[in-house]
Amino acid sequence: CFALATLLAAQPFAVWLGSSLLLFAIGWLLQFIGHYYEGKKPAFVDDIVGLFVGPLFVVAEMGFALGLRKALQHEIEQLAGKVH
Structure with a gap:
């Protein structure tokens, strides 16, 4: 995980910003899937x-x-x- 973070940090601004936003969106999606699975709203x-x-x-x-x-x-x- 640290090696991946180091590799990503060495990339140009647009690459790591885009990657961060994508991972953030994926995290939110997974959270909503979890809420659906639990049957509870956020x-x-x-x-x-x-x-x-x-x-x-x-x-x-x-x-x-x-x-x-x-x-x-x-x-x-x-x-x-x-x-x-």
């Missing part, structure tokens, strides 16, 4: 804020996994409870 259908909260949650979790913002992580875990 959360953003009821609340548009979900489009912003979801990616922010993923970025925050990645940062916590890398050891960043430990004080914030501790505060969140105190309020919401720790989940494994």
Whole structure:
């Protein structure tokens, strides 16, 4: 995966931008297929804020996994409870 990312990053701007947009679209398509399979509608259908909260949650979790913002992580875990 890293080798593919390195190869893609070395390409001209139009190539990696187009590839990124294509992968993004494929990801959305797979997500909608998953929602259809589960029989549930996407959360953003009821609340548009979900489009912003979801990616922010993923970025925050990645940062916590890398050891960043430990004080914030501790505060969140105190309020919401720790989940494994």
